[in-house]
Amino acid sequence: MSDYDTVSADVEHEEEIPxxxxxxxxxxxxxxIETGIxxxxxHLQGMHAEGRGSAFDYLLGEETxxxxxxxxxxAAAHLLLADQPVLxxxxxxxxxxxxxxxxxxxxxxxxxxxNLFNRTPERVEAIAEHLREHGADEVKGLTADxxxxxxxxxxxxxxxxxIYAADVVLVPLEDGDRAEALQExxxxxxxxxxxxxxxxxxxxxVPIVDNIIRAVPNMTEHARDLADADEAELRSIVDExxxxxxxxxxxxxxxxxx
Amino acid sequence: MSDYDTVSADVEHEEEIPxxxxxxxxxxxxxxIETGIxxxxxHLQGMHAEGRGSAFDYLLGEETxxxxxxxxxxAAAHLLLADQPVLxxxxxxxxxxxxxxxxxxxxxxxxxxxNLFNRTPERVEAIAEHLREHGADEVKGLTADxxxxxxxxxxxxxxxxxIYAADVVLVPLEDGDRAEALQExxxxxxxxxxxxxxxxxxxxxVPIVDNIIRAVPNMTEHARDLADADEAELRSIVDExxxxxxxxxxxxxxxxxx
Numbered sequence: 344m345s346d347y348d349t350v351s352a353d354v355e356h357e358e359e360i361p362x363x364x365x366x367x368x369x370x371x372x373x374x375x376i377e378t379g380i381x382x383x384x385x386h387l388q389g390m391h392a393e394g395r396g397s398a399f400d401y402l403l404g405e406e407t408x409x410x411x412x413x414x415x416x417x418a419a420a421h422l423l424l425a426d427q428p429v430l431x432x433x434x435x436x437x438x439x440x441x442x443x444x445x446x447x448x449x450x451x452x453x454x455x456x457x458n459l460f461n462r463t464p465e466r467v468e469a470i471a472e473h474l475r476e477h478g479a480d481e482v483k484g485l486t487a488d489x490x491x492x493x494x495x496x497x498x499x500x501x502x503x504x505x506i507y508a509a510d511v512v513l514v515p516l517e518d519g520d521r522a523e524a525l526q527e528x529x530x531x532x533x534x535x536x537x538x539x540x541x542x543x544x545x546x547x548x549v550p551i552v553d554n555i556i557r558a559v560p561n562m563t564e565h566a567r568d569l570a571d572a573d574e575a576e577l578r579s580i581v582d583e584x585x586x587x588x589x590x591x592x593x594x595x596x597x598x599x600x601x
Numbered sequence: 602m603s604d605y606d607t608v609s610a611d612v613e614h615e616e617e618i619p620x621x622x623x624x625x626x627x628x629x630x631x632x633x634i635e636t637g638i639x640x641x642x643x644h645l646q647g648m649h650a651e652g653r654g655s656a657f658d659y660l661l662g663e664e665t666x667x668x669x670x671x672x673x674x675x676a677a678a679h680l681l682l683a684d685q686p687v688l689x690x691x692x693x694x695x696x697x698x699x700x701x702x703x704x705x706x707x708x709x710x711x712x713x714x715x716n717l718f719n720r721t722p723e724r725v726e727a728i729a730e731h732l733r734e735h736g737a738d739e740v741k742g743l744t745a746d747x748x749x750x751x752x753x754x755x756x757x758x759x760x761x762x763x764i765y766a767a768d769v770v771l772v773p774l775e776d777g778d779r780a781e782a783l784q785e786x787x788x789x790x791x792x793x794x795x796x797x798x799x800x801x802x803x804x805x806x807v808p809i810v811d812n813i814i815r816a817v818p819n820m821t822e823h824a825r826d827l828a829d830a831d832e833a834e835l836r837s838i839v840d841e842x843x844x845x846x847x848x849x850x851x852x853x854x855x856x857x858x859x
Contacts, residue, residue: 373646373649376649377645377646380645387635387638387645387648388631388635388648390645390646390648390649390652391631391634391648391649391651391652391655392652393649393652394648394649394650394651394652394653394654394655394656395652395653395655395656396652396656397649397652397653397656398652398653398654398655398656398657398796399656401796402855538656538659597660598856598857599856599857
């Protein structure tokens with residue numbers, strides 16, 4: 344362990360983490376994942392993934408860099424333009440930003456679909472229930488009556504009227520294989536990932552290199568700001584977006600600091 | 602999750618992880634921590650710490666860089682010169698390198714002492730037993746009859762004839778508060794940590810920025826190589842070691858690549 348580990352492991356509620364602690368966001372996300380594991384909504388490996396992300400966030404400066412904000416605005420425009428947008432939810436997403444994903448779905452008129460790397464019926468149901476507790480009306484992913492081509496059985500499962508049919512999908516914290524497979528289905532894919540070099544952001548139409556706890560509320564804010572925009576304005580935001588620039592900016596920030 | 606997560610979570614034994622997998626070391630360490638949690642020797646937060654470390658290791662190139670090798674040789678020389686060297690073992694260390702720590706203790710004539718951030722009697726005993734299963738004769742840390750000054754009760758506990766009395770201590774994966782407190786006791790402190798900017802390596806006499814699964818066997822190899830060296834030779838290795846250079850090299854590698 345290291346110096347980020349100096350708040351006791353015995354925090355029962357996230358309100359006990361001092362908001363002015365220099366590692367507040369890191370401690371908060373770790374606590375939420377830990378709670379997710381205890382509730383059965385997050386896989387143990389989600390704790391490893393979160394730890395990995397936290398190192399990249401540390402190097403990014405633990406803030407939404409300008410190019411990430413641009414990507415979040417472009418993502419909001421894509422979701423608003425979509426015919427059938429779907430927000431994919433895995434165990435870490437459910438643990439970290441359940442209410443925030445419900446808010447975003449509402450702001451852009453998208454469906455929420457549970458989609459897990461380590462899929463079990465119990466965990467799918469626990470996550471759906473967790474989202475309902477945070478205000479979701481309908482949660483997809485329980486039917487799982489369609490398959491993403493080129494993936495093995497469990498990981499290919501999606502809803503026929505959900506991710507399978509979607510034109511724009513937000514897949515935060517997605518694994519590379521599935522991100523590639525969705526890309527090959529010609530969907531517009533929005534990925535949130537703190538490592539700009541990993542495969543998921545590399546294949547995404549809109550790679551967002553930011554912490555999900557900052558990214559999702561900011562996308563919702565952009566969506567609300569763009570609620571009255573006409574299609575031409577949304578289209579121009581989407582057309583002007585430069586995914587290569589966003590990936591390069593994030594890597595430069597991680598490698599070289601400010 | 603991200604692209605490192607494409608080996609199934611269902612691996613039961615580490616032999617199932619293909620040794621030629623590009624992420625072999627990362628998958629192996631994750632699997633060992635997961636097994637450690639299942640066995641009750643590793644705290645859940647150890648999975649987060651390991652994930653965080655894995656991101657820094659990824660940026661380092663997942664290899665022992667030359668300056669880390671130099672630090673590992675200096676650490677071996679310090680341990681061989683010591684009157685009372687002690688190797689500190691926490692839940693992640695026990696899960697990742699139990700036999701390797703026993704080998705190092707034997708090569709340099711050091712004691713092993715269990716020392717936990719989240720201390721419970723059950724976990725101390727489980728780790729001591731785990732070390733005995735890996736060949737340890739005697740394991741300290743169960744008496745806990747002395748206290749490190751300036752730390753709160755649970756985290757201050759050490760053995761009076763172990764870490765408390767030691768002149769040279771290896772504290773791999775140590776938290777910053779305890780690393781500082783040990784430093785203030787005027788011990789020669791050797792730290793293994795993949796983040797060169799975290800407090801523990803910053804305060805250590807010998808900061809080793811390397812993955813513990815590579816660092817510990819390499820320290821043992823250096824110790825065996827130096828077994829017949831006289832005190833003057835060991836002293837000159839120690840005197841020539843430049844901790845600032847090691848920290849700068851590691852940061853430059855992480856920030857800028859090769």
